Amino acid sequence: MNQTASSRQESDRLASKGWLKSLLARPEIGPIGVMLLLFGMLGYFSIPAGEFSLNPFAGEGFNALGIRNNLRVIAQLGIIALGAGLLIIAGEFDLSIGSMIGFAGACMAMVLRWGFAIVIPYISFEGGVHIEFFTLIYIENVSPIGAILITMCFTLFFGWLQGYIVVRSGLPSFIVTLGGLFFLRGLTEVSLRAFNHRPDQTKGATTVTELPDMKNIINVPGHGEIEREAAKALPEADLQAILQTVPADTVASITERLAYTYQRVADAKTEIMAAKGVKPLERALENAIESGNETMVATIREKIETFTVTPVTPRTVTDLDVVRTYIDSIPSAQPVANFFGGDILEPIFDFLYFPVDWNTNNFGNQFAPGLYSCVMIWLILALICYVVLSRTQAGNWIYSTGGNLQAAKANGVPTDRVKVSLFVFSAFCATIFATCQVFEVNTADAAKGNLKELEAIAAAVIGGIVMTGGFGTVMGIIVGAFIFGIAKEAFFYIPGIDGSFYRVFLGLVIIASALLNENIRKRIMGTL
Amino acid sequence: MADNATEPLIETTGLVKNFGSFTALNGVDLKVYPGEVHALLGDNGAGKSTLIKILSGVFKPTAGEIRVEGRPVSFASPRDATDAGIGTVYQDLALNALTSVTRNFFLGREITHFPGPFGVMKMAEMDEIATREMAKIGINVADPNQAVGTMSGGQRQTLAIARAIYFGAKVLILDEPTSALGQKQQMEVLKTIRKVQKLGDIAIILITHNEIHARLIADRFTFLSLGEVIGQGTSKDLEGDDIKRLMAGGAEIGDLAKELAV
Ligand SMILES: Nc1ncnc2c1ncn2[C@@H]1O[C@H](COP(=O)(O)OP(=O)(O)O)[C@@H](O)[C@H]1O
Numbered sequence: 001m002n003q004t005a006s007s008r009q010e011s012d013r014l015a016s017k018g019w020l021k022s023l024l025a026r027p028e029i030g031p032i033g034v035m036l037l038l039f040g041m042l043g044y045f046s047i048p049a050g051e052f053s054l055n056p057f058a059g060e061g062f063n064a065l066g067i068r069n070n071l072r073v074i075a076q077l078g079i080i081a082l083g084a085g086l087l088i089i090a091g092e093f094d095l096s097i098g099s100m101i102g103f104a105g106a107c108m109a110m111v112l113r114w115g116f117a118i119v120i121p122y123i124s125f126e127g128g129v130h131i132e133f134f135t136l137i138y139i140e141n142v143s144p145i146g147a148i149l150i151t152m153c154f155t156l157f158f159g160w161l162q163g164y165i166v167v168r169s170g171l172p173s174f175i176v177t178l179g180g181l182f183f184l185r186g187l188t189e190v191s192l193r194a195f196n197h198r199p200d201q202t203k204g205a206t207t208v209t210e211l212p213d214m215k216n217i218i219n220v221p222g223h224g225e226i227e228r229e230a231a232k233a234l235p236e237a238d239l240q241a242i243l244q245t246v247p248a249d250t251v252a253s254i255t256e257r258l259a260y261t262y263q264r265v266a267d268a269k270t271e272i273m274a275a276k277g278v279k280p281l282e283r284a285l286e287n288a289i290e291s292g293n294e295t296m297v298a299t300i301r302e303k304i305e306t307f308t309v310t311p312v313t314p315r316t317v318t319d320l321d322v323v324r325t326y327i328d329s330i331p332s333a334q335p336v337a338n339f340f341g342g343d344i345l346e347p348i349f350d351f352l353y354f355p356v357d358w359n360t361n362n363f364g365n366q367f368a369p370g371l372y373s374c375v376m377i378w379l380i381l382a383l384i385c386y387v388v389l390s391r392t393q394a395g396n397w398i399y400s401t402g403g404n405l406q407a408a409k410a411n412g413v414p415t416d417r418v419k420v421s422l423f424v425f426s427a428f429c430a431t432i433f434a435t436c437q438v439f440e441v442n443t444a445d446a447a448k449g450n451l452k453e454l455e456a457i458a459a460a461v462i463g464g465i466v467m468t469g470g471f472g473t474v475m476g477i478i479v480g481a482f483i484f485g486i487a488k489e490a491f492f493y494i495p496g497i498d499g500s501f502y503r504v505f506l507g508l509v510i511i512a513s514a515l516l517n518e519n520i521r522k523r524i525m526g527t528l
Numbered sequence: 529m530a531d532n533a534t535e536p537l538i539e540t541t542g543l544v545k546n547f548g549s550f551t552a553l554n555g556v557d558l559k560v561y562p563g564e565v566h567a568l569l570g571d572n573g574a575g576k577s578t579l580i581k582i583l584s585g586v587f588k589p590t591a592g593e594i595r596v597e598g599r600p601v602s603f604a605s606p607r608d609a610t611d612a613g614i615g616t617v618y619q620d621l622a623l624n625a626l627t628s629v630t631r632n633f634f635l636g637r638e639i640t641h642f643p644g645p646f647g648v649m650k651m652a653e654m655d656e657i658a659t660r661e662m663a664k665i666g667i668n669v670a671d672p673n674q675a676v677g678t679m680s681g682g683q684r685q686t687l688a689i690a691r692a693i694y695f696g697a698k699v700l701i702l703d704e705p706t707s708a709l710g711q712k713q714q715m716e717v718l719k720t721i722r723k724v725q726k727l728g729d730i731a732i733i734l735i736t737h738n739e740i741h742a743r744l745i746a747d748r749f750t751f752l753s754l755g756e757v758i759g760q761g762t763s764k765d766l767e768g769d770d771i772k773r774l775m776a777g778g779a780e781i782g783d784l785a786k787e788l789a790v
């Protein structure tokens with residue numbers, strides 16, 4: 001017998017991994033690399049032609065407006081990717097997310113536009129057999145929160161129903177939610193046409209427009225709740241009256257800021273005029289150099305050097321300017337609409353304009369008012385998902401449901417409830433997406449959300465979620481949303497390349513990610 | 529150990545299980561005592577798995593009675609059986625290879641800071657318990673955050689057994705714990721079983737195909753064939769050939785030898 005063998009323990013055989021190897025076994029490491037690459041591309045390629053900088057943040061992709069718009073795209077995708085990703089970790093799919101977005105947006109907009117009613121049809125025998133409708137409840141003016149809750153009732157129920165069918169029938173969720181995809185999109189179009197089919201409506205339109213700009217309804221002293229734009233368009237006397245209610249120090253700070261803005265705008269105009277004036281001279285200079293006319297070159301050089309424009313005088317700040325700016329700063333009287341559709345971090349973006357002068361466009365005006373609120377909502381949701389998935393009992397149940405369903409069942413994990421809850425959560429995320437959209441743009445369209453389910457799944461896969469379930473992290477889903485959201489922008493700036501190449505790129509990234517995920521999964525399973 | 533004066537931890541009388549018109553078990557009597565390894569032997573299809581599935585609450589018996597510590601019990605679900613102190617270690621071990629030792633150890637019974645599924649888990653405490661409990665029956669896990677997938681088959685068995693014991697199993701049912709393992713790991717599992725046996729208060733029902741393993745470790749034997757008990761006894765009662773004969777479903781080994789010689 002070999003004596004040394006017996007002193008060795010089984011646990012000794014697990015070679016302790018070096019830090020590099022354990023870092024490489026982290027599921028997020030590949031996606032984070034791709035994300036940094038895309039950020040670099042976006043930064044460098046968007047540096048305006050003729051300028052040079054080693055700092056990628058000097059590019060247009062990272063100016064205030066670029067950040068505002070890109071983060072919106074990322075956040076929207078990120079919200080639904082959380083729902084899709086958690087569900088995939090539990091071993092199921094939801095293909096109805098896109099249709100759910102369209103349905104939720106339409107439902108919410110219709111309730112806001114035409115109110116909410118519960119109508120019971122019945123067969124009447126008076127005057128020939130026909131169907132009559134009995135209106136049980138009719139609420140004409142539904143508040144934003146009311147519309148959201150009513151919509152949630154429908155969407156969460158539908159999410160539950162899909163989950164219930166999946167766990168009860170044992171059918172693949174792919175098929176059940178594919179049914180949901182068609183059903184919901186159709187239902188949305190049918191309902192929108194039906195509701196638009198009224199004398200005062202565009203017949204057969206599958207959109208809802210003319211919703212009031214809810215988030216911009218404000219309380220103006222003496223005028224009650226009105227839209228911001230309407231308030232700014234009030235008669236001069238009314239505006240003067242409003243100005244009387246504004247505290248003196250507010251007036252002073254608004255005046256200071258407006259003075260800065262007007263000065264900045266004037267400077268920008270001067271600059272533009274100077275550039276415009278010099279340009280023909282520079283062209284003439286080039287021609288002169290080409291033709292070899294030495295005296296001509298010298299004259300034009302001199303002209304360029306001595307070229308000046310008279311600086312534009314800035315506008316003076318009037319009372320009306322002050323009061324209109326004040327109206328812009330009144331907080332929304334509809335906090336719910338503003339929470340979903342408004343902006344966040346406005347004070348910071350104001351500060352970055354004045355006095356920092358970074359958030360300034362070419363015309364000297366403030367570039368971005370803030371970030372879209374959906375960014376904050378995404379981050380809140382992501383934080384909750386992170387805690388739930390990696391820290392709580394529910395998280396362990398989600399992992400085990402997707403990782404080994406039989407094992408989870410044998411240990412008393414309510415796997416059916418886990419799955420159904422995540423179908424409901426996926427519907428919830430789709431509804432949140434739609435809510436943000438409706439309150440941002442004040443319209444709804446039956447075509448909204450088209451293909452979003454596939455984008456959400458793609459973001460999850462790119463973020464390291466294994467399609468067979470049981471594996472992945474919320475951090476990964478976040479990174480996946482960043483990659484998917486930023487790719488289009490990054491490719492847009494590459495000179496001389498068709499913008500659609502971003503799809504080619506994403507396709508490759510998806511396949512590469514899936515291969516990488518499978519590799520990591522096998523390494524963790526110990527089969528590699 | 530096999531002291532007949534002690535009360536059996538688990539006892540079945542006249543257990544019958546029909547699947548439609550098929551009789552999988554036809555009146556099985558079984559007595560399992562604390563601190564004893566009770567080997568359940570029999571050919572494929574004899575009804576061993578059916579019997580333990582009834583004991584672990586997966587199937588309901590068609591007829592017959594189960595008593596745990598003298599009290600008649602009826603299990604509506606595996607959870608009921610677990611609560612009554614019957615811990616089953618399935619052939620597939622009911623482990624999620626993709627997550628850590630600790631997460632598997634506490635799967636379905638996580639220790640949390642506050643009740644409800646959204647309770648945050650006490651990870652440090654759970655790590656400590658899992659490591660300690662596995663050490664008790666002979667395995668030092670290097671890292672409780674190690675994925676179960678990276679563990680050997682023997683280690684996985686230990687994890688599953690330690691888990692069942694920690695969560696109050698008085699009767700431990702092991703369904704072919706060595707069948708999928710290599711020689712060395714089989715020995716490790718047997719050592720683990722011996723350690724559990726030595727704890728003294730736990731009864732083990734061991735299902736195996738391996739006569740040698742049974743002989744090495746079992747205190748008492750029950751032989752099943754075609755759903756019926758064809759032999760029962762302590763290791764002292766049974767001669768070597770008896771075990772061979774009974775394992776072959778009751779056919780005389782001599783007859784078999786003759787048949788094979790043809
Ligand atoms: N769920 C079931 N439905 C119908 N027949 C079954 C079922 N489970 C087991 N059987 C039958 O019962 C008999 C005993 O099976 P089992 O208990 O698995 O045997 P063993 O574990 O001893 O090999 C077999 O003939 C098997 O086909």
Ligand SMILES: [Mg+2]
Nearest residue numbers: 573576577578
């Ligand atoms: Mg069996």
